[in-house]
Each structure stands twice: as structure tokens, then as C-alpha cells.
Amino acid sequence: MSPDNPLHRRSFLKGTAALSLLGFSGVASATPGRDPGPKTDEILVGVSKHVDTRQAVEQHVPGNAEIVHENETLSYVAVKFPSEAPANARENFVDAVTKKEGVKYAEANATHEALYTTNDPQYGDQYAPQQVNADTAWDTTLGSSDVTVAVVDQGVKYDHPDLSAQFGSDEGYDFVDADSDPYPDVLADEYHGTHVAGIAAGTTNNDEGIGGISNASLLSGRALSEQGSGSTSDIADAVQWATDRGADVVNLSLGGGGYTNTMKNAVSYATTNGTLVVAAAGNDGQRSVSYPAAYSEALAVSALDPDETLASYSNYGPEIDVAAPGTNVLSCWTTSTEYESISGTSMATPVVSGVAALALSEFSLAPSDLRQHLRDTAVDVGLSDDQQGSGRVDAANAVTTTPGSGGGDGGDGDGGSGDSTTATASGTLSWYNDDDGYTYDWSYSSPSRVVVELDGPADADFDLFVSEGTGSPPTTSSYDYRSWTTDSQEQIAIDDPDDSAALGILVDRYSGSGDYTVTITETQ
Structure with a gap:
């Protein structure tokens, strides 16, 4: 990493239960008879990567509901409730299942x-x-x-x-x-x-x-x-x-x-x-x-x-x-x-x-x-x-226009020199309560963009959190940006970031263990 743009590391602890891990990929076929279009009776449940998605959820599905769809790559299942189910049935299920080990979220299958x-x-x-x-x-x-x-x-x-x-x-x-x-x-x-x-x-x-x-x-x-x-x-x-x-x-x-x-x-x-x-x-x-x-x-x-x-x-x-x-x-x-x-x-x-x-x-x-x-x-x-x-x-x-050379006359301050600088930091997370915090000192005055990328192990689930204008790492409950997909490949992009204080970064272990690299690319 550049000596002019150091990432300062601070490690601290957070309680998280360990999980057994299994790997999957691909999109499963919809259950025969699944209705096309909006699916307002369904709850989508996201599960940490490499946990058996269906097994992690189905034991908590009430008797009047069923798993009707699974996407193994994005690690979620759709749980369908009968249309005549009580109004609070879905809410009770969401409240209960999100407390279970390995479940990252539960939400309505919204219509677009x-x-x-x-x-x-x-x-x-x-x-x-x-x-x-x-x-x-x-x-x-x-x-x-x-x-x-x-x-x-x-x-x-x-x-x-x-x-x-x-x-x-x-x-x-x-x-x-x-x-x-x-x-x-x-x-x-x-x-x-x-x-x-x-x-x-x-x-x-x-x-x-x-x-x-x-x-x-x-x-x-x-x-x-x-x-x-x-x-x-x-x-x-x-x-x-x-x-x-x-x-x-x-x-x-x-x-x-x-x-x-x-x-x-x-x-x-x-x-x-x-x-x-x-x-x-x-x-x-x-x-x-x-x-x-x-x-x-x-x-x-x-x-x-x-x-x-x-x-x-x-x-x-x-x-x-x-x-x-x-x-x-x-x-x-x-x-x-x-x-x-x-x-x-x-x-x-x-x-x-x-x-x-x-x-x-x-x-x-x-x-x-x-x-x-x-x-x-x-x-x-x-x-x-x-x-x-x-x-x-x-x-x-x-x-x-050659990329990175600026150009254009955009309305929000972009189109500057196009210069960029990159810093990296590496670490290992293995304990059930592991996470690492960093701060990044800015290279440019009024940077136009910063991209923070996390490259973690393929058989684990690490999450990325970022805070602006604080000068200290965020926590999993207090942050400005979060990327927490079901694997360890995360990215956060911020246009016109607040450079009044160092950028705060947190790498959090949700499940699994291994080495990771954080890359920060700042553009002028």
C-alpha cells in the first residue's frame, strides 16, 4: 500500500455463532404449478453462503406453508403461505426465522x-x-x-x-x-x-x-x-x-x-x-x-x-x-x-x-x-x-475519450483529472467473534469516487461495512454503507465521498474462516 495512503488497522470483537458449511451453485427450477408474475404470498429467506439453504429454513416453516423456490447461487428460498393464512402469519414467521442461526434476512417477495x-x-x-x-x-x-x-x-x-x-x-x-x-x-x-x-x-x-x-x-x-x-x-x-x-x-x-x-x-x-x-x-x-x-x-x-x-x-x-x-x-x-x-x-x-x-x-x-x-x-x-x-x-x-482521463462536463464535479490511487490491506478472520477495522487516509482533496472491495475465501461469508466522515471504523449496527451478500465478495462504491475525516472500514466474519484482501480505489 502507498505510504501516503495507509490503511490503519484496528481489530475488535463481536459475538457470532459458528456454522457448518456446505457449497452450492446454480438456480433451481421453480416448483411445478408456481404462479407467474407477482408473488405476494411469499417470503424470501436469505441464508449464509455454503449453509444448506433449504435445510436451514425448512425446519422453521410452519405446517401451512412450503418452500416453493430456491436460488442456490444467491442463497435464498421462497416460502409460500396460503392466501387464507392469518394476516400475521408471515410477520410471525419473519420474526422467528431471522433469529435462527445462519439466516441473514427474511422479506416479502416484493412486486416490481x-x-x-x-x-x-x-x-x-x-x-x-x-x-x-x-x-x-x-x-x-x-x-x-x-x-x-x-x-x-x-x-x-x-x-x-x-x-x-x-x-x-x-x-x-x-x-x-x-x-x-x-x-x-x-x-x-x-x-x-x-x-x-x-x-x-x-x-x-x-x-x-x-x-x-x-x-x-x-x-x-x-x-x-x-x-x-x-x-x-x-x-x-x-x-x-x-x-x-x-x-x-x-x-x-x-x-x-x-x-x-x-x-x-x-x-x-x-x-x-x-x-x-x-x-x-x-x-x-x-x-x-x-x-x-x-x-x-x-x-x-x-x-x-x-x-x-x-x-x-x-x-x-x-x-x-x-x-x-x-x-x-x-x-x-x-x-x-x-x-x-x-x-x-x-x-x-x-x-x-x-x-x-x-x-x-x-x-x-x-x-x-x-x-x-x-x-x-x-x-x-x-x-x-x-x-x-x-x-x-x-x-x-x-x-x-480515454477512460480515466476525465472529460465531459458533468454537473456534480466529475470530469476532473481522472487520476486514481489504490491501497490494499490483508487479514485473516477465524474466530467466531472476529472482525477487523481500518481507516483510510485520503490522497486527493474532494475525491470524486471511492470503491471499497472485499475479496474473501470462497467457503466463508464475510461482510463489508463503511462509514464516512467519522475517522474511525464502523460497527455492524452503525455504518453508512453495507454490503453483505451471502458470500465473501463485496463491493461498496461512493460518489463524492465525505473526505473531512478518514474513511472507516469494517470486515466482519459472519461464518467460515480464512484470508481476505480489502482494496480501496480512490479517484480524483
Whole structure:
């Protein structure tokens, strides 16, 4: 570690029970008869990695409930209660099961909605690619088929004339109906995923219809029903599946389920395994960014009108990373009209996913670096930081600016020198009450970003906590940021961190033992 940027270590103790460990991977199939779409009668229970997930939970499931689904990679199960169960049955189960050894959380299987607003007037011309200077970027690259954008949404009409060339032999997976065909069930009703896919990667320069932002490959993870809603478990499973399939970008034009540990773990899993999650801010017109966009690892997108003012429906807030055109965006459709214009943060999000794919066609970037590059190369359109983040995303800047060199004129102070420094510390946790605390002294004045990463043992569950502006390590009950997936691969990213005092870091052993490394990357 740099002598100018030391990590100061402080060890202290915390009581935690030891656990026996077993290893698993993969997504289990849904139980036959499991209903598609929202699953309001289910509780999701997350269990520490390498504990037998089903065994750890099923002994505590009441007789009128049953385990109906399991995701071994994200280490959770879904417990279904009968609809006629007493109102407090689920609450009693959550209270009881979260006290059990090895259980990290229990929460409702929240419902998420597609984030779009239908608009009757049609624009005869496509304006979104021009507004983000994609046409200029295309002088450098149309995008590479080696880059994959996964659309986790409604099903995609993958035989659409402007989409078929972007799909390979395996179009994706249907998490709603649990089969290998993500094609929409009812074309007249299920158009959202197709519209989103066309914005991100409708085939450009093919003498057909519209031009998408990039010619990236597409992958469809159908997780929303014909009605545009879907459960946390289906969406989380789709994010994990897309990551394991090698998707470079996952587009989430959905939200409304609030904070859930299951979705947070899926987004963290994607980020630590090389996939950038791009998510819609929400369509309530409020200063409240929806989840999953509000998770620290996700790139949150607000929507602009054609005149580059904030769209009246767009949510906004300090979590916004970039803005993009979202009103009256023309794209692919599922019926005989083939193309329609609709509005929403759902439409702004795939614009950013397409720009991310263009950038990846030119540069090899980890998710956190790609996110920062899109912020660095964004253009200030005169809105507040809460409304535009670093600014309106710009495709031409993204493909012509060397990552880390700054550039752009974003609205929140990004676009500086782009210099970065890295410090590391290593340790071992083995006792049942082990944890290590550190403080990190800043290298730059007013750093634009800091990323804290934990790389722990594969057969253990270590968690990461961070505090700003305190000068001392956090505790597991008092912290500003927490990453506690069910394994030992954790990441916390903070934009414009508070540098008034040293950054506080805690590595906590939840189960298992072994060596770990903490890496802090600070960007000017």
C-alpha cells in the first residue's frame, strides 16, 4: 500500500455463532404449478453462503406453508403461505426465522413494475440517438457483437426485423413461465421488453426501421408478466442468470419494490462478477429514486424531454448518475405497426445501456470503471445534480475519450483529472467473534469516487461495512454503507465521498474462516 495512503488497522470483537458449511451453485427450477408474475404470498429467506439453504429454513416453516423456490447461487428460498393464512402469519414467521442461526434476512417477495408512460402522439423521427450523439459515435464504432446487453423485462420479440440480427441461437430464458423461450405470451399486451431492446440495440445501418444506440448482442431474461409486473425473486434470478451467461450490461427498466436484500444481493453479484447494472429512476415525478436504481452499485438513470429538461414524470435525487432522453422515444413494437413512441425512465435506461455497450466496444472496463467513464463523459445540460447526475450521457464522448482521463462536463464535479490511487490491506478472520477495522487516509482533496472491495475465501461469508466522515471504523449496527451478500465478495462504491475525516472500514466474519484482501480505489 502507498505510504501516503495507509490503511490503519484496528481489530475488535463481536459475538457470532459458528456454522457448518456446505457449497452450492446454480438456480433451481421453480416448483411445478408456481404462479407467474407477482408473488405476494411469499417470503424470501436469505441464508449464509455454503449453509444448506433449504435445510436451514425448512425446519422453521410452519405446517401451512412450503418452500416453493430456491436460488442456490444467491442463497435464498421462497416460502409460500396460503392466501387464507392469518394476516400475521408471515410477520410471525419473519420474526422467528431471522433469529435462527445462519439466516441473514427474511422479506416479502416484493412486486416490481415496468417503468414507462404511454403517450399517444407519435414522433415521425427518431431523436434519442441524435440527442446523445450516437450518430457521431458511429463514425468510430457501431458497436460490437462481442458485447452483450441483457434485457431483464417482459419478453422480447426476438424475430422482429430490427432485433433478430442481435440475438444468437439462444435468445434467453423465461423466468415467468420457467421455460427456455422468452418470447412475449400476448404480443398486443407485452411490448415493453421489445421497445427497451430496440432502444439499446436495434440493428443500425440495416435499411430497416430504427437504429438502436449500439449493435451489441442481446439476451432476453423474461421476468415481467404481460401486465408489466414481476416478483423480486424472478427479477433477481434473471439478473444472476444474465451475469452467469456473460452479459456485460443488464438493463433494468423496472422498479417500485422498495429496498430488498434479495435484489441488492443480485445487483452486487452482477457487479462483482463483471456486469454493469443500469436501472431506471422511476416515474413518480418525485425526489425519490426507485430501487433497484437506488442501490449503490447500480447506475441510476433519470429521463429528459426532447428539449433536455427533466421529464415531469422522472424521479430524481442524489443517487442519479446520468440522464438520457426518455420522452416519446421511438423503438420496436410487437404488433403489425412494428414501431411506436412511448415515454418513461424505462426508455431513458436502455439509451444508457446502449452507450455503455458502445464504450465497451472500444475499451475493456470493469463495471465500476465503466460507470465512472459514463459519468466522466456526460454533458452538463444545466440541471441540478439531483436531476441529471453527472449530466446527459454522451455516446461520442464515451467512445473517443480515454477512460480515466476525465472529460465531459458533468454537473456534480466529475470530469476532473481522472487520476486514481489504490491501497490494499490483508487479514485473516477465524474466530467466531472476529472482525477487523481500518481507516483510510485520503490522497486527493474532494475525491470524486471511492470503491471499497472485499475479496474473501470462497467457503466463508464475510461482510463489508463503511462509514464516512467519522475517522474511525464502523460497527455492524452503525455504518453508512453495507454490503453483505451471502458470500465473501463485496463491493461498496461512493460518489463524492465525505473526505473531512478518514474513511472507516469494517470486515466482519459472519461464518467460515480464512484470508481476505480489502482494496480501496480512490479517484480524483
